[in-house]
Amino acid sequence: MNKKIKTILIVLLGVILLGGGIxxxxxxxxxxxxxxxxxxxxxxxDENAEDYTGDRDVYQGEKNxxxxxxxxFEAMNFKAGTKEQSVNLYNPEQNTCYFKMSILLSxxxxxxxxxxxxxxxxxxxxxxxxxLSVGEYEDCILKYECFAMNEEQTPLxxxxxxxxxNVLE
Numbered sequence: 533m534n535k536k537i538k539t540i541l542i543v544l545l546g547v548i549l550l551g552g553g554i555x556x557x558x559x560x561x562x563x564x565x566x567x568x569x570x571x572x573x574x575x576x577x578d579e580n581a582e583d584y585t586g587d588r589d590v591y592q593g594e595k596n597x598x599x600x601x602x603x604x605f606e607a608m609n610f611k612a613g614t615k616e617q618s619v620n621l622y623n624p625e626q627n628t629c630y631f632k633m634s635i636l637l638s639x640x641x642x643x644x645x646x647x648x649x650x651x652x653x654x655x656x657x658x659x660x661x662x663x664l665s666v667g668e669y670e671d672c673i674l675k676y677e678c679f680a681m682n683e684e685q686t687p688l689x690x691x692x693x694x695x696x697x698n699v700l701e
Contacts, residue, residue: 575685580646581623582656584623584625584652600678600689603624607695607697613663617660619655621654621655621674623653627678629680631676632646632648633649634673634675634677635672635675636675643660646658648685664699668696668698669696672694673693675690675691676692676693
């Protein structure tokens with residue numbers, strides 16, 4: 533065999549081995565697992581959620597399972613120097629999914645996260661991960677994660693609402 537053909541065969545064999553290695557690497561966890569318990573864990577329903585009694589639009593028709601109503605806020609007021617806060621966060625009664633809500637500062641710091649909130653339930657009191665100083669915190673995020681009300685709690689569409697957090701004395 534001449535030298536040129538040997539070189540081509542060696543390069544071709546190298547490409548095939550490299551491609552095979554990449555293929556095996558990408559599929560390794562699918563074939564052999566990742567060593568973790570593959571049982572699905574589901575989130576817990578938030579026991580702190582109460583029947584929502586605040587002002588809200590009255591729903592007049594049948595539930596539309598194709599849409600999720602997500603309340604928006606332009607501003608929220610917190611008390612400075614304490615982790616305990618009063619809020620008015622809820623999952624509208626007409627929804628057919630759970631909500632998991634989080635409040636984040638603009639830098640991504642998570643101040644609070646709920647468990648699952650059932651439709652028609654709300655959170656009026658919460659405990660922040662840290663107390664805040666007096667000031668106006670722009671571009672905070674109220675993050676909504678939505679989950680189907682089935683055993684798997686299948687993730688659905690969510691939303692992130694930007695708002696101003698006013699921390700007052």
